[in-house]
Amino acid sequence: MRNLSENTLPLLLAIAICLLLLARNLSGGSPVPTAQTPQPDAKTQAASERPPRGKMVGIPPQTHLYPMPMSIVGAHVNGRPNFLAIAYVGAGCYDPPMLVIGINKKHYTTEGILANKTFSVNIPSQDMLGITDYVGMVSGRDVDKPKLFEVFYGKLETAPLIRDAALAMECEVLEVLDLGGTNYTVVGKVVATWVDENVLTRGVPDLSKIDPILFSMFENRYWRLGAPAGKAWHDGADYARRQGLPEPKAQGH
Amino acid sequence: MRNLSENTLPLLLAIAICLLLLARNLSGGSPVPTAQTPQPDAKTQAASERPPRGKMVGIPPQTHLYPMPMSIVGAHVNGRPNFLAIAYVGAGCYDPPMLVIGINKKHYTTEGILANKTFSVNIPSQDMLGITDYVGMVSGRDVDKPKLFEVFYGKLETAPLIRDAALAMECEVLEVLDLGGTNYTVVGKVVATWVDENVLTRGVPDLSKIDPILFSMFENRYWRLGAPAGKAWHDGADYARRQGLPEPKAQGH
Numbered sequence: 001m002r003n004l005s006e007n008t009l010p011l012l013l014a015i016a017i018c019l020l021l022l023a024r025n026l027s028g029g030s031p032v033p034t035a036q037t038p039q040p041d042a043k044t045q046a047a048s049e050r051p052p053r054g055k056m057v058g059i060p061p062q063t064h065l066y067p068m069p070m071s072i073v074g075a076h077v078n079g080r081p082n083f084l085a086i087a088y089v090g091a092g093c094y095d096p097p098m099l100v101i102g103i104n105k106k107h108y109t110t111e112g113i114l115a116n117k118t119f120s121v122n123i124p125s126q127d128m129l130g131i132t133d134y135v136g137m138v139s140g141r142d143v144d145k146p147k148l149f150e151v152f153y154g155k156l157e158t159a160p161l162i163r164d165a166a167l168a169m170e171c172e173v174l175e176v177l178d179l180g181g182t183n184y185t186v187v188g189k190v191v192a193t194w195v196d197e198n199v200l201t202r203g204v205p206d207l208s209k210i211d212p213i214l215f216s217m218f219e220n221r222y223w224r225l226g227a228p229a230g231k232a233w234h235d236g237a238d239y240a241r242r243q244g245l246p247e248p249k250a251q252g253h
Numbered sequence: 254m255r256n257l258s259e260n261t262l263p264l265l266l267a268i269a270i271c272l273l274l275l276a277r278n279l280s281g282g283s284p285v286p287t288a289q290t291p292q293p294d295a296k297t298q299a300a301s302e303r304p305p306r307g308k309m310v311g312i313p314p315q316t317h318l319y320p321m322p323m324s325i326v327g328a329h330v331n332g333r334p335n336f337l338a339i340a341y342v343g344a345g346c347y348d349p350p351m352l353v354i355g356i357n358k359k360h361y362t363t364e365g366i367l368a369n370k371t372f373s374v375n376i377p378s379q380d381m382l383g384i385t386d387y388v389g390m391v392s393g394r395d396v397d398k399p400k401l402f403e404v405f406y407g408k409l410e411t412a413p414l415i416r417d418a419a420l421a422m423e424c425e426v427l428e429v430l431d432l433g434g435t436n437y438t439v440v441g442k443v444v445a446t447w448v449d450e451n452v453l454t455r456g457v458p459d460l461s462k463i464d465p466i467l468f469s470m471f472e473n474r475y476w477r478l479g480a481p482a483g484k485a486w487h488d489g490a491d492y493a494r495r496q497g498l499p500e501p502k503a504q505g506h
């Protein structure tokens with residue numbers, strides 16, 4: 001073995017460097033950036049990017065709407081509340097407010113909607129993903145679904161609302177369309193809305209606090225919300241200026 | 254100065270530890286997690302989180318559906334293509350596939366939909382946010398909108414499709430509902446679908462490649478997609494096992 005004293009200086013230097021590295025790690029200072037360290041900008045947060053355009057190709061016609069909002073629809077069936085996960089939901093009218101759902105004719109909940117002409121649309125948060133998926137997988141004929149939720153009522157006696165939802169709307173059926181397919185297309189007028197006061201920002205529902213569940217059909221996948229991307233009835237005016245297009249006269253609906 | 258040789262063993266140990274730490278840092282291996290190191294899990298990527306539950310409070314009933322998908326609806330008006338941004342869109346039926354839009358009765362595009370009984374639903378990507386907002390702010394009565402897009406046609410002669418969209422659907426009108434409000438609720442059967450081949454993954458539209466525009470009403474804000482959050486018709490079974498609930502018999506629709 002070589003005499004240690006010959007290496008005293010390089011050794012002390014190595015120790016100093018090592019202690020510095022050690023201190024950095026223990027103090028929680030910024031580590032050396034690596035491929036494993038995601039940067040917190042909007043792009044990496046979104047983890048979503050359109051590749052360069054390719055050819056437009058035909059695929060079989062299906063309900064390829066992206067993304068769909070996950071909701072839990074509630075109704076009374078045989079005198080008891082029942083719930084069902086529904087992504088086939090959209091807005092049908094601004095004033096009065098109407099929602100449209102596409103509900104399978106065979107579902108247990110459907111019987112209740114047809115019988116009572118009322119239903120609820122509840123918006124679940126990400127922390128309800130498991131239960132939301134579950135109420136879309138089992139039938140109220142087999143499982144006692146009202147036990148799964150704390151249920152409350154507002155204006156309508158047969159539109160059960162979910163206490164844990166971020167937002168819950170009570171609807172009166174205006175129209176049930178049977179256009180010959182697997183689903184009824186049901187239009188409901190929103191007659192009352194309930195919201196967790198903690199998902200409001202200055203009195204308006206805040207999507208980042210709702211932390212909604214997004215659904216992509218045929219991939220059979222749920223997604224989270226990403227970063228804010230722009231202002232509606234606003235960014236189009238910037239676009240017009242950049243492109244030299246006629247500017248919008250008024251901003252709003 | 255004390256004789257170094259007395260400390261030979263502890264020194265060698267310290268050097269070994271330090272070299273190990275050094276190697277970790279230089280090799281780009283996982284650094285020690287700190288507050289400054291965003292973890293690549295869904296939560297930090299999404300930048301969205303539900304606060305602790307508060308009281309459920311009533312707010313005026315409106316179309317509080319979260320999130321809404323942004324689409325650009327196309328139609329022929331007076332023999333020319335026209336386009337309009339629409340977030341009031343949902344799926345109405347699985348088979349045959351139907352989409353439902355809520356379109357303001359006064360809009361220019363509406364005339365064309367009523368006249369030809371056809372329309373298109375185009376899914377724009379985030380890089381089309383400016384133009385999407387713009388076609389929601391100006392009327393085809395004032396601005397020559399077909400000039401804004403490269404337009405193509407598929408099966409229907411009066412359902413203009415947008416070449417730049419991630420996905421474009423041709424619809425035949427099955428029903429126009431006038432339930433006394435500001436909007437017609439229009440049900441269309443999807444008769445043909447076109448998709449940018451580059452947004453497909455194993456033949457299925459991939460939401461992270463579509464990079465869709467999400468809309469939150471009343472906040473008037475656009476959002477990006479976040480991270481994948483779960484598997485549909487699957488995570489509910491895990492939930493059932495964890496909760497000791499009756500397990501779903503079959504997985505699927």
